[in-house]
Amino acid sequence: MRFISTRGQAPALGFSDAVATGLAPDGGLYLPEALPRFTAADLARFSTLSYPELCYEFLSRFATDIPADTLRALIACSYTTFSHADIAPVVKLDERTYVLELFHGPTLAFKDFALQLLGNLYEHQCRVRGQSINVLGATSGDTGSAAIHGLLGKPGTAIFILYPDGRTSPLQERQMACTGAANVHALAISGTFDDAQAALKELFADQEFRTRHRLSAVNSINLARILAQCVYYLWAYLRLPAGVRDEIEFVVPTGNFGNVLAGWLLQKMGVPLHSFRVATNQNDILHRLFTTGDYRVSTVTPSLAPSMDIQVSSNFERFLYYSVGRDPAKVREVMQAFKTTGAYTFENFDRDTFTASRTNDAEIPGIIRDVYQRYNYIADPHTACGFKSLSADRPSIVLATASPAKFPDTIVSAIGVEPTHPSLEALKARPLVKHKLPADAAAIRDYLDRHAV
């Protein structure tokens, strides 16, 4: 299978090259040239598979340039790091309410589903090409730790993660800086996340530096991330009771649109998922889009659900591509308009399968309390946004994107109970190794020159 850019001005690539490239050279994002179709017979056959087997059945339709046995092995070792036998357990709270728990991976948030796999794909590429790879990214929290744990100790790779010193949660910092792995570099930048991001952009713009170190970015737009995320929707669909699964609404706590996009793409591949709820926090660009058609940036307000504190949803461009009838010229026009004015109004795009909700910080503790009292279930602050105003017309399955143990302060203030997790407790005993650097591209460049593999 080949992958094309949403902007139509970059050559089509095979799976491995599209994964290695990340952002297409024309500024677009890669999508499959044609989506495969999953039939009712496929779904019946899939229903008895384990999670890794299902993942293989799904990904093998896309990763056609990786030998079957190799792909199977890469997938198998990506999910042995999860602590729950089901990998993504479906929990029934009552007849109308289910939770899909996506936080049993090594960093206790859903990004592990994609980044464990991506780490193994990178390692595989190093082996095949006989070349090392240096991964560089900036994070305000979950993505950095998930990327680090995807590459932890992998031969031929090093990972450098910039984060704003003192501005991530202490547990998030420990997940990045207490791994003990020699190929992991937690770089604490004096400045904000935007400062770190700006320095990063400067380094990626330097072609010579980029080529010399075979630099690769960690970001939410990598094709492999979206495809890996399709699998847990398919898994959940197959686990739900027969009378429920065709009418249930998937409720997705959303920031970058990556998670919800994966479910929607799966629906386009013939899996009869009924509808999606786009659940934002107070940074509500997507809520405004799906309720009014108006896509407009405003400023980011830090919230109790920090991994959704995003204004421009980079993955939205993939949805846009289909919404404008797969017309790359139209995608370029909309993205250009959006870049210059910060806004775009959609006249008519298919909103049938989406509903939207927004939850502000004042509401989050109350929702956590309500869910706890009603179901004896603890939702983290991101998942709590999903529990706001569930559909009255149909059952819902809320995607639980992080473990409550990652956000003890908010949980304690809401219900007076401190959630814990053995892996986070273990981190507290480990030495923290971070390198403090100024928010300055030259200093970071120098660090990489000394430590790149």
Ligand SMILES: *Cc1c(COP(=O)(O)O)cnc(C)c1O
């Ligand atoms: C990243 C993240 C999200 C948002 O996911 P998107 O793919 O950006 O929509 C939600 N919850 C948690 C815990 C996350 O880490």
